[in-house]
Amino acid sequence: MALALVDCESFYASCERIFRPDLKNTPIVVLSNNDGCVIARSTEAKKMGIGMGVPWFKVKKSFLLQGGQVFSSNFTFYGDMSARVMNILEGFVPEIEIYSIDEAFLGMDSLEEHYNLYEFGCYVRSLIKQWTGVPVRIGIAPTKTLTKIALNEAKRINVPTKVHQISTTKEIREALRNTPIRDVWGVGRRLSEHLNQAKISNALQLADIDPNYIKRKFSLVLERTVRELRGQRCLDIENNVSAKKQIVVSRSFGNRVADLKTLRSIVSNFAVRASEKLRNEKQKCSQVSVFVRTSPFSNHKPQHTGHKTMELLNPTNDTRDILIAAKKALLPIFKPGYDYAKAGILLSRFTNETTKQYSLFKDPNEPKDNSKFMKYIDQLNNYETQIYFASQNTKRWSPMKQNMTSPKYTTSWYELPIVK
DNA sequence: TCTGGGGTCCTAGGACCC
DNA sequence: TCTGGGGTCCTAGGACCC
Incomplete structure (x- = not known):
């Protein structure tokens, strides 16, 4: 029984690098609308201590002084790159759930008897890199919640291939022991505070609690998380894209x-x-x-x-x-x-x-x-026309400030990269 | 000066019914 | 003094995700 989680590394920052090879080792951050907050950081920027979601004005000066490169968000471009990555994945596995712009869960049950999943992961990873330029990480484990743990563990022990599988009880317990409670998928700020008060500070401690007790004391949602950590699959691959609500x-x-x-x-x-x-x-x-x-x-x-x-x-x-x-x-x-x-x-x-x-x-x-x-x-x-309704503001779509956007490299004829 | 945007699911409690 | 009990449906708000 195995699932995989494919996660694009520092996705927006990696996208900005694809057509800018000169930025290979440069720290990169991408900002939210209005250039308000930092919403993506390259590894180098993370190392500089730039936090996720920090207001840009607080880190701007020191980041730029240290040679960092900043971009306003270019969602059209990121969306297109994401579609390319997902397209490749769809060609390789029978079951896929596109979970977000930079993540997808893969159902690996039927592949397990024919392939070595770790090698399969390495192969897919190298193809995606070659065909799109996007670096991905892959975590393989028996449940969705554990695939996240696998990725965490890969980072901790610094797996050079960026592909990591946890399957034996020993491997899983070791990874759980090293995962802080806040890093468990489904445990946010509030829950981790409550759990910490109850002296539960890592994922292994949470996994070792009776799920029924968790349900009574906390919630059904956390109960499912506990079961998933124990290797019991509660969340399946959802491949039928359900209608928005x-x-x-x-x-x-x-x-x-x-x-x-x-x-x-x-x-x-x-x-x-x-x-x-x-x-x-x-x-x-x-x-x-x-x-x-x-x-x-x-x-x-x-x-x-x-x-x-x-x-x-x-x-x-x-x-x-x-x-x-x-x-x-x-x-x-x-x-x-x-x-x-x-x-x-x-x-x-x-x-x-x-x-x-x-x-x-x-x-x-x-x-x-x-x-x-x-x-x-x-x-x-x-097409090129734009029909407005009388009450609209036709000058600006919303009064937004944004002026460090990269070109729409792959989605606009006028902004295609030029090879010299 | 300047702090994102777009979603999902669950649950407690109110409204209502007989 | 004493004011039922049990059920369903709906919604706002909380918590979480990326």
């Missing part, structure tokens, strides 16, 4: 926004984008929520957060309906006199696009289904 579009602003008019145009932009995503998913929603909030970090200033959910009588994915609902929701939560730092829209309560639920109180004047109109707009927007 909610869609969120939100941003922090580069500059604070205090007036309703500006805020409304920003929220309109979010609504338009969220509706596009919804149509892409072939779903309709019947709930639209909007939220706004001031910056929790400016605690000397008056704070306000507001959120409001609108129910729609008929499920829709028409931008016009969603825009109306979003603007209605914004009105009661906006209060003048506050400097807003972030806003967002959340669509939920999805139904399939093709099923139509008629309202008991159907308005006889309600227009006929005009989904063709939105399809047409989507088509236009996919």
Whole structure:
């Protein structure tokens, strides 16, 4: 019984290096929207002590002085590189779950009798490196939670191939003993605090507790984690991509926004984008929520957060309906006199696009289904034209600051790398 | 000055029913 | 003085993930 976890090393930072061989040993960090936080670090940057999620302004000076290279996030590019890696993996295994942009679980049960899994992992790793330039690490173990532990162990004992398998009880217990409780998949900040209070500080101690006791004292979720650590598979490979249950579009602003008019145009932009995503998913929603909030970090200033959910009588994915609902929701939560730092829209309560639920109180004047109109707009927007709705802010999508973005090397004809 | 964005699952407790 | 019991459904919020 074995699963594998393939994890792209420092993914965004590695992507930035692919078309910039001159940056081979240079420390690299990639920043979040607005160039706010550090969200990816190359090994060199990690060694310099740059933490995950630290505000960029706090480390900027020393990082750059030491010769570091910084990039704003270029998600279009990372998404494309991710698809290439996943594509290769799909060709090698019967079962795959793409877990995030830089991770995938592989089902290895059927390969086990024909292959040496460790060698198989090394082979896949070298192919991915050769074909995409992305370095990956592979952990192999009986359960998902243990594959994460295997990766941790590989790092601790510094496995040069970056591929590591733990399968015997001895290997597993040794790896568990060396994993701090906080590094266990499913144990976050709060849980690790509670567990530490109960004198449970490493994964082995957690694994040795009766799962039933854990369920009573903590939760069903942690019980599953314990069983997984003991080698009992509770989480399977989920290869049918299940439909989304909610869609969120939100941003922090580069500059604070205090007036309703500006805020409304920003929220309109979010609504338009969220509706596009919804149509892409072939779903309709019947709930639209909007939220706004001031910056929790400016605690000397008056704070306000507001959120409001609108129910729609008929499920829709028409931008016009969603825009109306979003603007209605914004009105009661906006209060003048506050400097807003972030806003967002959340669509939920999805139904399939093709099923139509008629309202008991159907308005006889309600227009006929005009989904063709939105399809047409989507088509236009996919090319060079850009159709806007009147309430949108057409100058900037959201008031964001970002100016260190690398080219869209692989997704734009105009930005293809040039070989000289 | 400057602190990300987008998701999932679980659960306690409220609303409601008979 | 004393004010049922048991069930379902829904939702907001918490915790976690990358």
